[in-house]
Amino acid sequence: MNRQLILNAVLLGSACGVFAIPFFGALSDRLGRRPVYLFGASVTALFAYPLFWLLDTGSPPLVRLALIVPLVFAHAPMYGPQAAFLSELFGTRVRYSGASLGSQLSSVIAGGLSPFIATALLPYGRAALAVYVVAMALVTIVAVLMASETRHQEVG
């Protein structure tokens, strides 16, 4: 797989993310944090298998598509509203600790470990990788469904 192609696609997706993140943040002001977050998690789950399939084709436009679509329609809808969502879940006196702990701990458990888990799953084919991604998305979906909508929460 061409390393430069992947890097360029990630950069292109990041450039799109610069605009997609505030867009979905603003959308969560209108529709609520939960629906926008759930949309992102659902796209993650639904796109998991197509992602690895598109990467395997090795065709530059499809590889770009495979990396830009999740950054814009899966990552941004979760990452954009996340700042307000996590902040609104905690009271003023514990907000800095609560929001930091939730986001930073998950970045290690889910983000930091994922390269190792993915490498371990690689011999079992792309279906195994997709199952891992879907499982993570389901954790998010369950967590969001258990949380209350906070859009109208007073941040006092």
Add this chain to the structure above:
Amino acid sequence: MSEPVNTLRSGSIRLVAVASMIGTTIEWYDFFLYGTAAALVFNKLFFPTFDPLAGTLAAFGTYTVGFVARPIGGIVIGHYGDRIGRKSMLVLTLVIMGVATFAIGLLPTYARIGPWAGAALVVLRIAQGFGVGGEWGGAVLMAVEHAPSGKRGFYGSWPQIGVPAGLLLSTAVFAWFASLPEDQFLSWGWRVPFLLSIVLVVIGLIILFEFWRRRRSSASRRAEASRRDLSSSFFAPSEKRSSSRWGRGSPRTERFTSTRCSRWSTELRKWE
């Protein structure tokens, strides 16, 4: 009280959002810079006695250490952000990050000091992770807690832009220096993006302090207007109510207003 002070006018909240975005962009620039350098430079200059694969793994091992330090930064800085004040923690984490990144740019390599080079790199990487983990909450809360209630999602997403923006910036700057001839890149070229971080941090701090200075002066103007009968001075007594996370806890008011006084020490007490 004439109006809740925390709900900033649109110009001010935009400044807050931009300031928080610049803060996170700098943090992520530093954090991602390390990742790129781990693949291209650190394996050769800091872990060269291993075979090439082991060198790369060791370089990425220090990368992982940075991840593990993030929640520790989140816990420690979050705790003091709630207890002492968000503003001082935001400044502190930016400085930690800037100094650590700058110091990486100055590190002697394995050729000079042997295994100490790699050990120092690990320590500085831990400081980077600590900084980024602690800074996130400060930047996010600065945007969210100042935003009008119907726009918290939008303004809160600005500091989140720091991830893609920091990735783009670090990749662009590093790629530019990586285009140098290899011996120059390995001898000094790779250091420049790390040293540049201190410039970014200073710019970020100037923007933050400029914003806080404006907030203070506009808050004291407002206090003055509402208490003309008291012939209130610059040290307007509007502080009595002030006790939010930016001061000491009054709900929805006085987040950023430090009318108490304009000294740096007070500056560091909370956002005020």
